[in-house]
Amino acid sequence: MLLRFESLKRIGEVYINPKNFKTMPLFLKTWRDLLSLDEEVYGVYAKTIYNPGERFLVKNKADGEKALKLLKLYLEFLGAVLPTRKVCVEC
Helix, strand or coil: CCCCHHHCEEECCEEECHHHCCCCCCCCCCCHHHHCCCHHHHCCCCCCCECCCCCCCCCCHHHHHHHHHHHHHHHHHHHHHCCCCCCCCCC
């Protein structure tokens, strides 16, 4: 799945996806605040962070086109390895 950079919220030096939360916590100042979140209240993926230094970051149209090419290659690989698997792509 590709995430648009604009859809992420910055917390310190990392980013979170607000869509991962059932309920948005009132106070998030650093990534350490995520460690204390209860998954039953905030959601299973509430503790997920996106570190731009370790992920492919899509900031503009050219980056998005590269990411889609990489995604197509990945899906082609999955098709060769697991021909019955269906993969959904959100953009």
